[in-house]
Amino acid sequence: MRPDLQDLVISEDYLSNLVGEKPERVRGFFLEKPKEPGDFLIKLARGSFLWLKYKAVRRLVKEVDRYNTVIRAVHINDQLEEAGNPGVGLSNRERVLEALKVMKTDLVRAL
Numbered sequence: 001m002r003p004d005l006q007d008l009v010i011s012e013d014y015l016s017n018l019v020g021e022k023p024e025r026v027r028g029f030f031l032e033k034p035k036e037p038g039d040f041l042i043k044l045a046r047g048s049f050l051w052l053k054y055k056a057v058r059r060l061v062k063e064v065d066r067y068n069t070v071i072r073a074v075h076i077n078d079q080l081e082e083a084g085n086p087g088v089g090l091s092n093r094e095r096v097l098e099a100l101k102v103m104k105t106d107l108v109r110a111l
Contacts, residue, residue, distance in 0.1 A: 001075050008071055008100050010064050010107065018111040023061055025050070060111050067103055074100075 001009075015023050074096060081089040090096055 002078060004097055005071055005075055005078070008097070008104055010068060010104065015061070015064060015111070018108060019057055019061065021054075021057075025054075057111070060107065064107055064111075067100070067107060071100065 012023055074090070074093075077088055077090055
């Protein structure tokens, strides 16, 4: 990955520092199936509490995931261009990077 793109990535560690929790905890609550019927009620109560607590943060974490997906797409585009396919290169790569910098600043501020 080119250095200018590497600086734009929001890593899991950086995200957990911003949010104050592990991103996996914010992304989803029912990732594993309950083993006993009582576990379901505990997970339901815990999930309801965490859903209310992290409702806005969860949306922002999803936006960070989408943002990182765009960066990966630009990286793949760069790899295709370096492999000898000049037709897929971004004609306005600098403008895309500027927009990504602004988006990163906004996401960090919101988190």
